[in-house]
Amino acid sequence: MKFRTISSKRHLLLIVEIFVIPMIFCLVVYNFYSIKTLNSEVAQSGENTIELYQSQIEYDLRRLSLTISEYWANDFDHTNMLHKLDELTRHLSGYEIGVKYRALLSSNRSLGSIFIVSEKNNLNRYICQEGVYSIDTQDGMRDIVNLWLRDPDKNCAQGWQPVLVNEEGFLVRMLGYNGGYTILFIDLRATIQSQIKNRSEEEGFLYYATIEGEALTRLKEVDESNLTLDKLDKKYYLTKDVPRYMVVNQYSDMLHVRIFFFIPYKGYFSYMNWMQTLLLLLSLLMVLLIPFCYILISKSYFRPMENLIRTMERIRDGNINEKVVSNYKIQEFQKVNDTFNQMMAEITNLKIESWERELQKNRAELQYLQLQLKPHFFLNCLKHLYGMAELKRIDKMQDMIIHISSYLRYFFKDNMTLVTIEDEINHVRNYVSLQKDSLEQDVECEIEIEEQLKDCIIPVLLIQPFVENSLKYGRKANQTLQLEIRIIELKMEEEKLLDIIITDNGNGFSQEVLKQLNTHTSYQYTENNVGIANIRQRLYLIYGDKAVLHCNNTVDGAQCEMILPVAVPKETRDASRKECGE
Numbered sequence: 410m411k412f413r414t415i416s417s418k419r420h421l422l423l424i425v426e427i428f429v430i431p432m433i434f435c436l437v438v439y440n441f442y443s444i445k446t447l448n449s450e451v452a453q454s455g456e457n458t459i460e461l462y463q464s465q466i467e468y469d470l471r472r473l474s475l476t477i478s479e480y481w482a483n484d485f486d487h488t489n490m491l492h493k494l495d496e497l498t499r500h501l502s503g504y505e506i507g508v509k510y511r512a513l514l515s516s517n518r519s520l521g522s523i524f525i526v527s528e529k530n531n532l533n534r535y536i537c538q539e540g541v542y543s544i545d546t547q548d549g550m551r552d553i554v555n556l557w558l559r560d561p562d563k564n565c566a567q568g569w570q571p572v573l574v575n576e577e578g579f580l581v582r583m584l585g586y587n588g589g590y591t592i593l594f595i596d597l598r599a600t601i602q603s604q605i606k607n608r609s610e611e612e613g614f615l616y617y618a619t620i621e622g623e624a625l626t627r628l629k630e631v632d633e634s635n636l637t638l639d640k641l642d643k644k645y646y647l648t649k650d651v652p653r654y655m656v657v658n659q660y661s662d663m664l665h666v667r668i669f670f671f672i673p674y675k676g677y678f679s680y681m682n683w684m685q686t687l688l689l690l691l692s693l694l695m696v697l698l699i700p701f702c703y704i705l706i707s708k709s710y711f712r713p714m715e716n717l718i719r720t721m722e723r724i725r726d727g728n729i730n731e732k733v734v735s736n737y738k739i740q741e742f743q744k745v746n747d748t749f750n751q752m753m754a755e756i757t758n759l760k761i762e763s764w765e766r767e768l769q770k771n772r773a774e775l776q777y778l779q780l781q782l783k784p785h786f787f788l789n790c791l792k793h794l795y796g797m798a799e800l801k802r803i804d805k806m807q808d809m810i811i812h813i814s815s816y817l818r819y820f821f822k823d824n825m826t827l828v829t830i831e832d833e834i835n836h837v838r839n840y841v842s843l844q845k846d847s848l849e850q851d852v853e854c855e856i857e858i859e860e861q862l863k864d865c866i867i868p869v870l871l872i873q874p875f876v877e878n879s880l881k882y883g884r885k886a887n888q889t890l891q892l893e894i895r896i897i898e899l900k901m902e903e904e905k906l907l908d909i910i911i912t913d914n915g916n917g918f919s920q921e922v923l924k925q926l927n928t929h930t931s932y933q934y935t936e937n938n939v940g941i942a943n944i945r946q947r948l949y950l951i952y953g954d955k956a957v958l959h960c961n962n963t964v965d966g967a968q969c970e971m972i973l974p975v976a977v978p979k980e981t982r983d984a985s986r987k988e989c990g991e
Contacts, residue, residue, distance in 0.1 A: 414740045436692035452645035455657035455670045477584045490527035490589040499530045521596035528588035549574035571666045578625030616669040713742040812843045831863040854892040875911040883915020905975040917962040926960040
């Protein structure tokens with residue numbers, strides 16, 4: 410049965426025309442902006458309230474501190490307390506000071522208590538608001554005064570400090586000098602009551618807290634209502650529990666407390682006008698229509714795409730014979746399905762070959778990494794450096810460090826990097842020098858290379874593993890190891906080839922090792938031939954069947970020969986063409 414198909418572009422255009430996504434986006438953004446603006450306005454109102462209360466209490470406390478300071482500077486009875494007095498004079502001065510302090514308590518209901526201390530006259534009295542504080546609270550005040558008197562100079566200098574006395578919050582300040590002090594206790598609860606006596610709690614209420622957010626007032630309400638005095642870094646925040654509040658806080662540098670203002674939060678709609686409410690409802694309606702749009706798109710586009718993806722995932726899991734067998738109304742999807750099935754038929758055979766080549770590449774990469782791990786070699790180098798340091802052979806140490814640095818820099822090259830023959834030969838010379846210095850091996854290395862071949866490029870670490878193999882396994886006792894490296898050019902009819910021959914006068918290869926080294930099929934790598942096996946794999950990955958590696962024994966020792974295509978860097982080729990006038 411044939412289905413009537415339509416273009417995917419026309420189909421998408423139809424959906425976009427029905428559901429105007431830009432309009433929805435603009436409406437949603439506008440509503441979020443309106444909500445944020447309304448919240449900011451409410452929060453600003455709370456901040457203004459806090460600033461009003463804060464400025465009033467700071468003004469009152471500043472005036473109170475100034476009054477006490479003037480007493481200690483100019484009042485006769487206060488200055489008397491700075492000196493040792495007889496019993497009658499002390500009693501009269503103490504009485505006059507008490508009269509002044511009672512007047513202060515009467516005029517300032519937030520002033521909870523006042524302590525007068527004269528160390529030279531052994532005087533420690535206090536006056537507090539009558540019938541307000543329990544015996545436990547008064548004892549707590551005495552304890553704080555006694556604690557502060559241990560270091561009066563420090564406590565006089567620190568200004569107003571918040572304290573909790575029997576779960577009641579106070580601001581405490583010590584004023585005076587030379588053994589005469591007045592300690593003021595400001596009742597924070599009373600300051601709140603005096604500030605909001607003409608304000609309903611439905612409009613908001615105040616809390617005092619320490620700089621860390623620990624409540625100093627309304628402790629019972631905070632615990633029972635789970636009100637949080639946290640999020641101090643935010644301008645405002647909303648509580649989670651019902652009833653909800655918007656919380657605004659501000660820190661007073663003078664009082665060393667945070668003032669929290671809790672504003673009853675009635676929801677967004679209570680702050681919105683009719684136009685904002687209409688736009689919000691319209692936005693919600695548009696959002697509710699999105700599921701219908703989704704169903705339409707899902708049936709026409711998502712389901713075919715999901716079917717195609719599921720087929721791809723099954724193929725990824727190894728079921729390479731999977732095919733897409735569904736018919737769709739959308740022309741493009743039907744064409745994708747047909748093309749995909751044709752591609753899978755062609756990829757099936759190529760996939761197996763690709764896996765095999767990837768496996769070979771991974772094995773060669775592993776062997777290359779193994780080749781670079783030479784712990785014993787580096788440990789011997791370090792040990793030799795230590796010996797040189799003890800003998801203070803600085804020049805030898807510097808030369809050896811330079812050799813090691815060059816050796817490591819060369820080893821860090823990628824295993825598929827191509828380098829010039831000259832660079833590879835320099836690395837071999839550096840390696841032989843290191844062996845002589847660190848292991849004190851008796852070895853001579855002769856290198857013969859045609860001049861025009863020095864700029865030819867070969868895989869990195871192509872020659873050095875053969876030299877290393879000879880040094881490790883080819884040495885005979887009481888005999889200098891002779892290494893010879895010859896690099897010549899073979900001119901064939903179709904192309905030029907590079908012939909690299911490495912020989913030594915050592916023990917040669919055993920027949921079993923020769924058989925393994927000259928086998929072109931895969932074989933098990935062993936510790937004794939890991940470097941040469943690595944080279945064979947890398948030559949195959951880079952040159953394919955165009956490169957040849959053969960190992961054999963000569964009369965004097967071992968010989969390894971590599972033949973591979975001649976290659977030169979692009980810059981050298983361009984320079985040669987210019988010289989030839991091309």
